[in-house]
Amino acid sequence: PHNHKKKIAKFYYATPSVCKWSVLPGQTKGKAPTIHPLDESNHVWSPKKRRVVISRNLKFMKDYKLHEDNQPITHYEDDKDKVFLNFDNIVKAYALPPDELSQDGDISPFLDDTESDVDLHQKIDHTTWGRGRQSKEVVQRAIKTSVEAQKKWDSVPLNERIELWLKAADLMATKYRMQLNAATILGQAKTPVQAEIDASAELVDFFRFNAQAVKDLSKYQPISVNPEISLNSMRYRGLEGFVAAISPFNFTAIGGNLAYTPALMGNGVVWKPSDTALLSNYVIFKIMIEAGFPPDVVSFVPADGPTFGEAITTSPHLAGINFTGSVPTFNWLCTEVGKNVGQYLGYPRLIGECGGKNYHFVHPSADIISVVMATIRSAFEFCGQKCSACSRMYVPQSLWPQIKEGLLEIRNQLKVGDPTEFDSFMSAVIDDKAFQRIKNYIEHARKSSNTQILGGGEYDDSKGYFIDPTIVKTTNPLDPIMTEEIFGPVLAIYVYNDSDLNSTLKLVGESTPYALTGAVFSTDKDFLSHAYEQLKTTAGNFYINDKCTGSVVGQQPFGGGRKSGTNDKAGGLHYALRWASPQSIKETFIPIREWKYPSMEE
Numbered sequence: 216p217h218n219h220k221k222k223i224a225k226f227y228y229a230t231p232s233v234c235k236w237s238v239l240p241g242q243t244k245g246k247a248p249t250i251h252p253l254d255e256s257n258h259v260w261s262p263k264k265r266r267v268v269i270s271r272n273l274k275f276m277k278d279y280k281l282h283e284d285n286q287p288i289t290h291y292e293d294d295k296d297k298v299f300l301n302f303d304n305i306v307k308a309y310a311l312p313p314d315e316l317s318q319d320g321d322i323s324p325f326l327d328d329t330e331s332d333v334d335l336h337q338k339i340d341h342t343t344w345g346r347g348r349q350s351k352e353v354v355q356r357a358i359k360t361s362v363e364a365q366k367k368w369d370s371v372p373l374n375e376r377i378e379l380w381l382k383a384a385d386l387m388a389t390k391y392r393m394q395l396n397a398a399t400i401l402g403q404a405k406t407p408v409q410a411e412i413d414a415s416a417e418l419v420d421f422f423r424f425n426a427q428a429v430k431d432l433s434k435y436q437p438i439s440v441n442p443e444i445s446l447n448s449m450r451y452r453g454l455e456g457f458v459a460a461i462s463p464f465n466f467t468a469i470g471g472n473l474a475y476t477p478a479l480m481g482n483g484v485v486w487k488p489s490d491t492a493l494l495s496n497y498v499i500f501k502i503m504i505e506a507g508f509p510p511d512v513v514s515f516v517p518a519d520g521p522t523f524g525e526a527i528t529t530s531p532h533l534a535g536i537n538f539t540g541s542v543p544t545f546n547w548l549c550t551e552v553g554k555n556v557g558q559y560l561g562y563p564r565l566i567g568e569c570g571g572k573n574y575h576f577v578h579p580s581a582d583i584i585s586v587v588m589a590t591i592r593s594a595f596e597f598c599g600q601k602c603s604a605c606s607r608m609y610v611p612q613s614l615w616p617q618i619k620e621g622l623l624e625i626r627n628q629l630k631v632g633d634p635t636e637f638d639s640f641m642s643a644v645i646d647d648k649a650f651q652r653i654k655n656y657i658e659h660a661r662k663s664s665n666t667q668i669l670g671g672g673e674y675d676d677s678k679g680y681f682i683d684p685t686i687v688k689t690t691n692p693l694d695p696i697m698t699e700e701i702f703g704p705v706l707a708i709y710v711y712n713d714s715d716l717n718s719t720l721k722l723v724g725e726s727t728p729y730a731l732t733g734a735v736f737s738t739d740k741d742f743l744s745h746a747y748e749q750l751k752t753t754a755g756n757f758y759i760n761d762k763c764t765g766s767v768v769g770q771q772p773f774g775g776g777r778k779s780g781t782n783d784k785a786g787g788l789h790y791a792l793r794w795a796s797p798q799s800i801k802e803t804f805i806p807i808r809e810w811k812y813p814s815m816e817e
Contacts (some may be wrong), residue, residue: 285416285420285767285768285770286415286416286417286419286423287416288408288412288415288416290411291407300393300396300397300400350518350522351525351526354516354523354526355526357485357514357516358457358514358526358532360483361483361484361485361512361513361514362456362532363511364509364511364512365456365457365481365483365512367509368453368481368482368483368512369452369453371481373429373481376479376481377426377427377429377479379507379508380423380425380479381422382506382507383502383503383506383508384419384426386502386505387419387499387502388415388419391498392415395410395414395415395498395499396410396411396414397410398414398467398497399414399495400634401635402491402492402493403465403467403491403495403645404598404634404642404643405597405634405642406597406637406639406642407634407637409596409597410634413466413467414468417466417468417768418467418471418472418499420767420768420786421468421471421472421476421768421786422475424768424769424786425479425790426479428791429479429480432788432789432792433451436448436449437449443804444803444804444805445801445802445803445804446801446804447800449797449798449799449800450800451480451481451795451796451797452481452796452797453480453482453483454477454482454534454535454561454564455796456530456532456533456534456559456560457483457530457533458477458482458483458484458485458534458535458536458537459484459487459523459533459535459536460474460484460485460487460537460538461487461537461538461539461540461548462486462487462489462492462496462539463489463492463540463602464491464492465492465597465601465602467499470488470489470496470499472785473538474499474513475499475503475513476790476791476794477535477537477794478512478513479791479794480791480792480794480795481795483512483513484512484514485516485527486500486514486516487517487518487523488517491646493517496515497515500513500515520544524544528548528552529551531559531560533552533559534560534563534564535565536563536565536566536567538565539568539569539602540569541570542569542728545567545569548565549565549567552565564793564794565781566781566783566793568602568773568774568775568779568780568781569778569779569780570602570700570702570729570731570779571603571606571727571729571730571731571732571775572606572607572699572700572727572729573593573603573604573606573729573732573763573764574605574606574609574734574753574763575589575590575593575605575607575609575733575734575735575736575762576608576719576723576734576736576746577609577611577618577737578611578735578736578737578738578739578742579613579614579713579716580738581736581737581738582738583614583617583618585760586614586621586736587618587622587625588625589736589761589762590605590622590706590762591625592762592764593605593734593762593764593765594606594704594706595626595640595684595704595706596640596641596764598641598642598643598682598704599701599702599703599705600644600645600649600702600703601764602732603732603763603764603765603766603773604702604763605706605763606705606706606707607706607707607709608706608707609692609708609711609719609722609723610708610709610710610711611710611713611716612712612713613713615710622669622670622686622706623669623670623686626670626671626684627670629641631681631682631683631684641684641704642681643679643681644680644681644703644704646680647676649703650674650676653674653682653701653702653704653705654682656696656701656705657672657674657682660672660685660687660689660696660707663689663696665689665690665691666687666688666690666691666696666707667688667689668686669687669708670684670685670686671683671684671685671686671704672685682703684704685704685705685706686708687705687708688707688708688710689707690709691709692719694707697709698727700729720749721749723750723753724749724753728777728778729777730753730754730755730775730777730778730779731754731755731756731775731780732755732756732757732758732763732764732766732775733750733753733756733758734757734758734759734760734761734763735747735757735758735759735760736760747759752776754775755773755774755775755776755780755782755784756771756773756774756775766786768785768786769786772784772785772786772788773785774787
């Protein structure tokens with residue numbers, strides 16, 4: 216991994232000494248790892264060669280920098296950081312009593328036992344904290360509240376909204392940092408580091424980056440040839456009606472981004488959080504209220520999916536849907552919007568991010584250790600439940616014995632356990648539905664003549680939804696385990712003959728309907744140039760000699776094409792503008808005295 220602090224001077228990699236096969240020249244087994252520059256002497260692809268591949272796409276780009284650094288990440292290396300992450304009373308602290316609810320219903324209760332049918336519980340032991348889910352009538356009331364609030368909210372000057380966003384980001388980064396982390400760990404079974412990356416760093420980055428991006432982009436004004444005679448200008452308005460934000464369980468930060476970036480642009484929002492991420496998403500909602508955000512602009516409405524979907528798509532005030540989730544759900548939403556398009560005030564904007572079947576493609580020239588380390592992290596962090604997680608891998612026969620040994624050795628060291636224990640690499644999967652889905656793919660791999668489980672394959676839901684990190688080798692590159700999204704800790708590997716390199720490369724794009732993330736590992740600059748073009752449409756986020764997970768706001772704007780989504784690039788410069796309705800204005804300062812054109816004069 217490269218150093219994101221300040222300027223990047225060199226590229227480095229580190230090899231853990233715990234693996235017998237990973238000892239490099241200059242490193243003694245049992246001692247601290249040696250840091251090696253990526254240069255020719257170590258037979259690793261140099262930065263100079265890397266730049267050959269992509270420089271032609273960058274030479275016309277200007278140096279545009281929104282802010283100095285992304286939010287720093289706490290890695291919990293010191294005991295004081297571990298103590299600071301306090302899980303006590305996190306649930307009680309965010310359970311609103313009924314008398315705190317607004318009369319318009321814009322703050323919806325869920326941590327109580329009344330009028331509810333969904334459990335809020337820990338994924339590791341099935342402990343129930345509370346219940347909550349709202350009816351169609353509550354969703355409709357929330358729509359009415361947000362539509363009415365939008366008109367007033369849109370009149371608030373953009374610079375004032377930006378200041379509010381930055382204030383909220385500061386609260387998230389300081390006062391509520393560890394509470395956001397704790398809510399994510401307890402509610403979504405993320406390990407402390409994974410929660411920190413998500414609920415602290417990425418969430419704060421979204422708020423700061425989008426606020427600064429909107430501020431900078433709004434400075435653009437159209438050309439005025441003679442401003443003394445007429446002046447041209449542009450302003451960004453919110454969309455008439457409301458935006459429905461439907462957020463997933465796997466990233467707390469996505470919930471905050473989907474709901475509040477449209478609000479930043481002057482929109483009213485009805486937010487349906489995932490049933491399995493209610494706690495952390497509710498913490499965000501309360502932080503925004505404390506920062507001074509009007510409570511009626513964004514309505515927090517836990518609801519059954521079909522109930523919520525029917526309510527929003529049949530409302531004439533629907534102005535947009537900001538969605539992250541499954542392909543079938545987004546297909547349904549698009550279909551319903553199409554059916555009802557004639558009844559809307561305008562044409563609703565649809566943004567969707569729908570997951571993928573993300574790949575690591577390994578060339579015979581690849582650095583083996585980099586491949587193994589990157590793949591372990593990408594495939595098994597957060598139980599493979601990241602939209603970008605590596606789910607399929609193509610390995611040349613010439614490197615397979617070493618890569619297999621490395622993957623299995625590290626896999627056997629991964630601790631699957633309680634997410635509050637700092638040495639856990641991964642914990643339970645999100646719920647019983649996910650458990651059953653992943654279990655079915657493992658059983659397919661166990662029974663199929665085309666597949667072999669090399670490591671893992673065990674699972675247990677007696678107390679929590681635990682699945683071992685599983686590595687499967689297949690002889691059929693079109694087997695369902697290589698082509699269908701699993702969204703769990705299952706890595707499928709196809710070993711190809713080195714002579715079949717090009718035909719295997721074609722399979723990457725032809726075997727699945729997705730195009731979210733992908734990575735190529737090679738030190739051969741000619742192959743990299745070829746793969747760079749051959750795989751152009753296979754991934755919205757493409758990585759060279761790095762894992763296919765870990766996009767950073769402002770550094771790698773995120774999104775994919777095909778059935779992975781609309782590729783609107785969250786964390787990019789123009790994402791917020793998708794939620795604005797620009798208005799061009801021409802103001803003339805001299806009286807108009809003529810209706811004839813010069814050609815009409817005799």
